[in-house]
Amino acid sequence: MTNKKIVLFDLDGTLIDTAPDMYLALSILLSEEKMEMVPYDKVRPQVSNGVLGIFSVAFSDDPVTESDRYERYLDIYESVLGQECKLFSNANNLLDSLDLKDIDFGIVTNKSSRFTMPLLRQYNLLDRMQTLVCGDQVKQRKPNPEPLIKALENSGKSYDRNNVYYVGDAQKDIDAARAAHFRSIACTYGYRVADDNPASWEAEFLIDDLIEVNGIV
Numbered sequence: 001m002t003n004k005k006i007v008l009f010d011l012d013g014t015l016i017d018t019a020p021d022m023y024l025a026l027s028i029l030l031s032e033e034k035m036e037m038v039p040y041d042k043v044r045p046q047v048s049n050g051v052l053g054i055f056s057v058a059f060s061d062d063p064v065t066e067s068d069r070y071e072r073y074l075d076i077y078e079s080v081l082g083q084e085c086k087l088f089s090n091a092n093n094l095l096d097s098l099d100l101k102d103i104d105f106g107i108v109t110n111k112s113s114r115f116t117m118p119l120l121r122q123y124n125l126l127d128r129m130q131t132l133v134c135g136d137q138v139k140q141r142k143p144n145p146e147p148l149i150k151a152l153e154n155s156g157k158s159y160d161r162n163n164v165y166y167v168g169d170a171q172k173d174i175d176a177a178r179a180a181h182f183r184s185i186a187c188t189y190g191y192r193v194a195d196d197n198p199a200s201w202e203a204e205f206l207i208d209d210l211i212e213v214n215g216i217v
Contacts, residue, residue: 002157002158002159002160003160003163004104004157004158004159004163005103005104005159005163005164005165005217006103006104006105006106006130006131006152006155006157006159006163006164006165007098007103007104007105007106007165007166007167007213007217008105008106008107008108008131008148008151008164008165008166008167008182009105009106009107009108009166009167009168010107010108010109010142010166010167010168010169010170010173011107011109011111011116011119012047012048012109012111012191013047013048013169013170013187013189013190013191014088014167014168014169014173014187014190015087015088015091015107015167015210016085016086016087016088016091016119016123017085017086017087017088018047018085018119019040019043019044019047019085019191020040020084020085020086021077021080021081021082021083021084021085022043022047022054022077023040023043023044024080024083024084025073025076025077025079025080026038026043026054026058026073028076028080029069029072029073029076030058032072033069035058035059038057038058042057043057043058044191045191045192045193045194046191047191048169048170048172048190048191048192050110050111051070051073051074054073055069055070055073074114077115078114078115081115081118081119082118082119082122085119087123088189088210089209089210089211090209090210090211091210093210093211094210094211094213094214095125095128097211097214098214098217099128101217103217104130104131104155104157105128105129105130106129106130106131106132106133106151106155107120107125107129107131107132107133108132108133108142108147108148108151108166108176109133109134109135109147110134110135110141110142110147111134111135112134112135112136113134113135113136113137114136116132116134117134120132130155130156130157131151131152131154131155131156132151132154133147133148133150133151133154135147137150138150142172142173142175142176143171143172143173143175143176143179144176144179145176145177145179145180147176148166148176148177148180148182149180152164161180161181161182162183164180164182164183165182165183165184165185165213165216165217166180166182166183166184166185167185167187167207167210167213168184168185168186168187169186169187169189169190169191169192169198170190170191170192171196171201173186174186174201174202174203175201177203178202183204183205184201184202184203184204184205185203185204185205185206185207185213185216186198186201186203186205186206186207187207187208187210188206188207188208189208189209
């Protein structure tokens with residue numbers, strides 16, 4: 001065991017603002033079905049809850065993953081992937097700083113590799129990371145700690161748990177980090193409903209901007 005550190009990041013709402021792409025895909029789907037458009041501000045807080053979260057504010061019926069609508073949404077999203085999303089403020093500055101300090105980083109996301117890999121290539125992140133775990137690569141997704149634990153196993157290195165940090169914008173991220181006995185960093189930005197207060201998630205650290213991770217690690 002060494003003193004080597006690693007910072008793991010959630011993807012959607014933490015490192016990359018993917019909500020604009022996901023909203024664009026929804027708008028195309030609603031147009032195809034000749035349904036009323038849903039305001040962006042109503043959809044954005046649901047992005048951390050995935051497609052079913054987005055569907056919950058767009059459709060009145062109970063959303064299911066096996067439906068034709070669900071599959072059509074995924075196909076549309078894949079076709080617009082990367083068109084309107086962007087890295088969150090100071091993401092590149094933070095990652096450059098971690099590189100300079102010889103601190104490893106990786107990504108642990110519930111997002112499928114079908115969508116994660118192209119995004120990471122678009123932002124030239126794939127080859128910079130020590131480890132990556134996507135939602136379709138595990139049996140149980142966050143808030144279960146399995147993806148975070150697998151990320152360390154895939155890293156090819158040995159880290160003391162006190163030197164492993166997980167940064168996320170949702171309570172399920174912090175719950176997973178705590179269950180894995182990693183150090184947890186909660187973002188106050190990202191995707192959440194108005195009454196969901198990050199201060200209540202019991203994270204070890206709370207940040208308003210990614211660059212603040214620099215002062216923690």
